[in-house]
Amino acid sequence: MSDRKRSTALALASALAGAAVLLAAPAAHAAVVDVQYDCKTPIGDKSAVSPIEIKGVKEGSGYKLTMSFQKGVSSSPIELGKGAMTPSAVIVVGGAEKVSVPVSGPPNPEAVPANTPIKISDLSGTYTPKKSGKVTLTAGVLTIKAMGTTTTCTPGNSPKPSLELDVTAPGGGATGSTGSTGSTGDSLPQTGPEDSAIALGTLGATVILSGAAGVLWLTRRGQRARS
Numbered sequence: 272m273s274d275r276k277r278s279t280a281l282a283l284a285s286a287l288a289g290a291a292v293l294l295a296a297p298a299a300h301a302a303v304v305d306v307q308y309d310c311k312t313p314i315g316d317k318s319a320v321s322p323i324e325i326k327g328v329k330e331g332s333g334y335k336l337t338m339s340f341q342k343g344v345s346s347s348p349i350e351l352g353k354g355a356m357t358p359s360a361v362i363v364v365g366g367a368e369k370v371s372v373p374v375s376g377p378p379n380p381e382a383v384p385a386n387t388p389i390k391i392s393d394l395s396g397t398y399t400p401k402k403s404g405k406v407t408l409t410a411g412v413l414t415i416k417a418m419g420t421t422t423t424c425t426p427g428n429s430p431k432p433s434l435e436l437d438v439t440a441p442g443g444g445a446t447g448s449t450g451s452t453g454s455t456g457d458s459l460p461q462t463g464p465e466d467s468a469i470a471l472g473t474l475g476a477t478v479i480l481s482g483a484a485g486v487l488w489l490t491r492r493g494q495r496a497r498s
Contacts, residue, residue: 303324304322351418358414360413
């Protein structure tokens with residue numbers, strides 16, 4: 272194969288690989304949403320609003336979810352020492368399937384002064400979809416445990432979803448929608464991470480291109496031999 276033909280084949284293979292990456296990448300639509308938390312605390316009811324951001328990153332057969340609070344939602348009448356407070360929450364999944372994903376975070380890294388909004392560290396957890404399709408992720412109940420007490424904060428303003436994802440269940444999973452499920456149609460089941468599917472598609476494209484170039488080279492060689 273000449274250098275020109277080899278360059279052309281490599282360029283086509285790269286273009287096909289790029290197209291495969293674009294098609295396989297899950298669509299994500301994120302937004303920072305104000306969530307009004309109504310909290311039941313040991314010293315009475317409190318309410319506060321915090322902008323919430325939820326991120327989802329493909330990780331193995333599932334998605335790593337991270338929930339970030341931009342403002343504190345509760346406070347303590349006494350100082351909370353380092354490591355005295357542990358937060359956790361749930362992220363409500365809607366759309367293709369309806370589940371609740373628990374997320375948690377580390378204890379407070381430094382002391383929290385009395386009567387000061389408690390900064391919640393990023394909370395994370397893993398969501399493994401059982402159905403393929405479009406899902407929404409919305410902030411759910413927040414729980415704060417500190418010094419033997421429990422504070423429960425419930426979203427009181429019916430917040431909108433913070434993130435929308437197109438997800439793929441391990442093995443292909445049935446395509447779902449709100450209140451119903453359906454067949455995956457003509458799509459092939461995915462038995463591994465998306466990276467594997469992309470690598471397989473790229474390899475197949477390379478083999479096809481190389482095969483075509485090989486046939487062309489053999490044909491021309493035969494013609495030269497007969498002349």
